[in-house]
């Protein structure tokens with residue numbers, strides 16, 4: 001027989017009820033502050049600030065401790081932030097998911113919350129066209145040697161890459177969020193630009209040209225007649241290093257906040 005007294009379930013449940021009331025009161029206060037902020041906004045358009053969202057999540061993950069999994073903390077705050085977006089303006093999301101089991105839709109749902117309308121499209125042109133009504137689009141993370149990459153069709157600078165999903169850096173699938181620019185820094189970012197690689201240049205040669213120009217390339221993705229590079233840091237489109245690169249068709253495509261390592265807890 002255990003020597004310790006059995007926990008007083010009724011008392012524990014009363015404590016949970018008290019905490020739930022406090023959480024609820026705080027959520028209602030947060031929503032009221034967002035409503036006041038929204039009323040005071042002078043700029044029209046969706047209030048999507050992915051850099052700010054990531055700063056909030058990084059700060060919370062840095063102070064996080066105890067048995068609540070980090071992924072659950074992120075899930076709860078994604079729901080709070082998505083609700084706050086919907087509260088300020090209609091917020092629908094266009095998703096490029098050519099196959100029924102494409103992971104982009106699940107990534108978009110996890111990031112933009114349970115209540116946000118997702119509009120699923122089977123092609124990149126249809127997804128971009130849907131941005132006349134949807135606030136942002138979610139498209140798969142570009143990979144090398146895709147037969148139909150979407151990023152050469154991105155109409156930058158009007159539309160830009162603004163965020164990366166998921167927030168926690170897990171080994172599974174990832175996606176990018178595209179919407180009206182400009183991209184904004186979060187303090188720990190990756191920037192992307194495209195160019196037309198000179199014919200016959202190897203990946204190694206392109207990488208060393210980028211490095212020689214002062215960039216820290218993280219990924220280089222090639223498609224017929226176009227290359228996409230991810231560089232460390234937030235890049236001002238007017239950065240003179242871009243103009244100094246010996247590439248045609250160079251175009252900044254935006255930036256995203258670096259995900260937080262998935263084992264953060």
Ligand SMILES: O=C(O)C(=O)C[C@]1(C(=O)O)C=C[C@@H](O)C=C1
Pocket residue numbers: 034047048049050052053056080081084085
């Ligand atoms: O900080 C803002 O500008 C907000 O609109 C608030 C808020 C939030 O709920 O914290 C909501 C949406 C933005 O994408 C970023 C943050």
